[in-house]
Amino acid sequence: MLESLGMSIRLIPRDVATRWNSSSDMVDFALDHRKPIEVVTQKRSLGLREFKLSDEEWAILEELRKVLKVRTR
Numbered sequence: 718m719l720e721s722l723g724m725s726i727r728l729i730p731r732d733v734a735t736r737w738n739s740s741s742d743m744v745d746f747a748l749d750h751r752k753p754i755e756v757v758t759q760k761r762s763l764g765l766r767e768f769k770l771s772d773e774e775w776a777i778l779e780e781l782r783k784v785l786k787v788r789t790r
Contacts, residue, residue: 718753741785744778751775 729740737784747754758769770778 718757719750722756724750724751724753725751738785738787741782741787744782745786748775748782 725735727746730739730746732743733739755769757763
């Protein structure tokens with residue numbers, strides 16, 4: 718899917734309790750890969766439709782990205 722959209726192949730980061738910024742990494746990845754995530758979750762044959770995010774949920778992720786962003790001085 719990523720190749721067909723001209724994107725490089727990457728694994729989705731995991732949320733790791735001992736890595737303080739892993740949640741931010743996951744949110745960034747999801748937002749940066751919104752198109753392929755939407756395509757995959759829309760395919761009935763994959764059985765992932767229940768995981769499709771609504772526009773409101775994508776907007777919440779955008780806000781969460783701002784909250785989790787590391788601020789440098």
